[in-house]
Amino acid sequence: MKITEAFERGEFVVTAEVGPPKGFHIEHMLEEAKTYLSGITAVNVTDNQSSVMRLGSLATCKALKDEGLTPIFQMTCRDRNRIALESDLLSAALFGIENLLLLTGDHTKLGDHPQAKPVFDLDSVSLIHAVKQLESGVDLGGNELVGEPPKFAKGAVVSPCSDSVDVQLAKMERKVAAGAEYFQTQAVYEPEKFIQFMEKAKQFGKPVQLGIVIPKSVGMCRYMNENVAGIHVPEEMIEELKADKEKTKAGITGVEIAARVIRECKPYCQGVHIMAMGWESKVPELLRQAGI
Amino acid sequence: MLITRLKDKETLLSLAGGKKVFIINCHGCREVYFPLEEAAELQKELEASGSVTGSITTDYICNPENMKLRLEKHKDEIGTADAVLVLSCGVGVQTISEYLEDKPVYAACDTYPQPGFQGVTPLQYDCDQCGECYLNLTGGICPITACSKSLVNGQCGGSKNGKCEVDSEMECGWERIYRRLAQIGRLDLLKCPTQVRNFATDKEVAE
Numbered sequence A: 001m002k003i004t005e006a007f008e009r010g011e012f013v014v015t016a017e018v019g020p021p022k023g024f025h026i027e028h029m030l031e032e033a034k035t036y037l038s039g040i041t042a043v044n045v046t047d048n049q050s051s052v053m054r055l056g057s058l059a060t061c062k063a064l065k066d067e068g069l070t071p072i073f074q075m076t077c078r079d080r081n082r083i084a085l086e087s088d089l090l091s092a093a094l095f096g097i098e099n100l101l102l103l104t105g106d107h108t109k110l111g112d113h114p115q116a117k118p119v120f121d122l123d124s125v126s127l128i129h130a131v132k133q134l135e136s137g138v139d140l141g142g143n144e145l146v147g148e149p150p151k152f153a154k155g156a157v158v159s160p161c162s163d164s165v166d167v168q169l170a171k172m173e174r175k176v177a178a179g180a181e182y183f184q185t186q187a188v189y190e191p192e193k194f195i196q197f198m199e200k201a202k203q204f205g206k207p208v209q210l211g212i213v214i215p216k217s218v219g220m221c222r223y224m225n226e227n228v229a230g231i232h233v234p235e236e237m238i239e240e241l242k243a244d245k246e247k248t249k250a251g252i253t254g255v256e257i258a259a260r261v262i263r264e265c266k267p268y269c270q271g272v273h274i275m276a277m278g279w280e281s282k283v284p285e286l287l288r289q290a291g292i
Numbered sequence B: 001m002l003i004t005r006l007k008d009k010e011t012l013l014s015l016a017g018g019k020k021v022f023i024i025n026c027h028g029c030r031e032v033y034f035p036l037e038e039a040a041e042l043q044k045e046l047e048a049s050g051s052v053t054g055s056i057t058t059d060y061i062c063n064p065e066n067m068k069l070r071l072e073k074h075k076d077e078i079g080t081a082d083a084v085l086v087l088s089c090g091v092g093v094q095t096i097s098e099y100l101e102d103k104p105v106y107a108a109c110d111t112y113p114q115p116g117f118q119g120v121t122p123l124q125y126d127c128d129q130c131g132e133c134y135l136n137l138t139g140g141i142c143p144i145t146a147c148s149k150s151l152v153n154g155q156c157g158g159s160k161n162g163k164c165e166v167d168s169e170m171e172c173g174w175e176r177i178y179r180r181l182a183q184i185g186r187l188d189l190l191k192c193p194t195q196v197r198n199f200a201t202d203k204e205v206a207e
Helices: A003-008 A027-037 A057-066 A082-094 A124-135 A165-178 A191-204 A218-227 A235-243 A245-249 A252-268 A280-290 B009-016 B036-048 B064-073 B075-080 B090-099 B173-183 B187-191 B201-206
Strands: A013-018 A042-045 A071-075 A099-102 A153-158 A182-187 A208-213 A271-275 B002-006 B021-026 B052-058 B083-087 B105-107 B109-113
Touching (some): A003 A013, A003 A153, A003 A182, A027 A057, A027 A280, A042 A057, A099 A124, A124 A153, A124 A165, A165 A191, A165 B173, A191 A252, A208 A252, A218 A235, A235 A245, A235 A252, A245 A252, A252 A271, A271 A280, B002 B036, B009 B083, B021 B036, B021 B090, B036 B052, B052 B064, B052 B075, B064 B075, B064 B090, B083 B090, B090 B105
Parallel strands (some): A013 A042, A013 A271, A071 A099, A153 A182, A182 A208, A208 A271, B021 B052, B021 B083
Antiparallel strands (some): B002 B109
16 A cells, blocks of 8 residues: 555554664564554665665565565665666565655765765655656666556655754755655654744645654663754753653653654644654554554 | 866856856866867857956966955956856866855856876865766855765755764755855755766766
8 A cells, every 4th residue: 555545545644664684584573563563554664774784675575565564665875876776666566565765865984884885876856756757667767667667655754853954945845846745754852843844844735744763761862962963852851761760761751752742743744653763562552642 | 187068058048148247267277178269159159248247267266365366356347247157177166156155156167087187276175077067056066075975956864063974074065055055045946956967977078
């Protein structure tokens, strides 16, 4: 099923991401996904997230699909040139994978292979354009495809709490112009900033899913504040996590905070995208507390 | 060696047509092949339509101090122009653009690499000799060299406090581009069609 169909039906669309392991044994990951994520609309599979080499997104999407889940194939432009990207898009179509999330990708220097060549032959916008081209039956080289062209739901990302939000909005507009049909956002901890962002973003008329990372610990929040672009965890939230160490360790405080952010932002967006980072088991409780 | 080649007529007319322009020709370092005749012809054409407020023909426009003095001398002619048209390699355009920060500065040439010595320019700015100069879409700041991913369609999500995810000392190139476009009133350029890079250009020149 295409995720865009759920938006069209007016559903508040819930997705969550899973990160493939560094290895090819995914029984545990599949089990967790089936247990905790089968009730949601679709499951994103990250593409060598943070430039750390792992099992591929495409193969993991296929495995999830075989288990009856709806995968979203995340594709970055860091590791493949346009030939490889287009080829993988056709492979996705062969496997019946219908949902894409198209990103530029982190730089190779941020990951565990800093010696690798950063490709960036295309970027998020030109990759969306490439998908549109393929959907019209022609590749980026201008050559015709054989047979019925593939059709995908084309997603993209945006960073609403970025300190350069106007530059982000300009990029978002280019993504829409290139053919993006829905957006998932970077993690949000500041609902007021998100709401202001949505005031400006609604002119593009595309559904936006609020990005959520469950805050696991004070250290994680401090790390994100210092190192992760577009994320700022306010000091009051960090204080909340400090207050009761046991409650925080058990994930109770983090889920409460995340649920509160979702409740505050829900009237302004069309869905939520949860990046649980290993805490997939907490997704059902988070959704319950968020009133979804 | 570098080769600078005039952009096609259509592009040049879209930049300069119907506008008052000030022209800067850089005859460059010995390592640059500059299209002398074509440049002279372009200037003649623009002059015939009465839209050239003045011009400078010199070398090493990439030397900021030298250039500053020359630009001062032509301050009034530049002031009355709507835009400054620079015929040079990408380094020269970026130098002028930085100095004339509230004036649209356009690149009239594309810069291609050739085998051999790459010239002795005081490299405060960088030109990757990509052969499809983007400076006219990006306010005279090169997205190929100012962005660590060489993105041509806007900022990625990796900028924090205005700095690049790769190097905390390096300013995000696309934030610089955005600020400059805002300054010259050309944020509309961010709505240009999707750019897809062409890595085949140097080969085409060789042929």
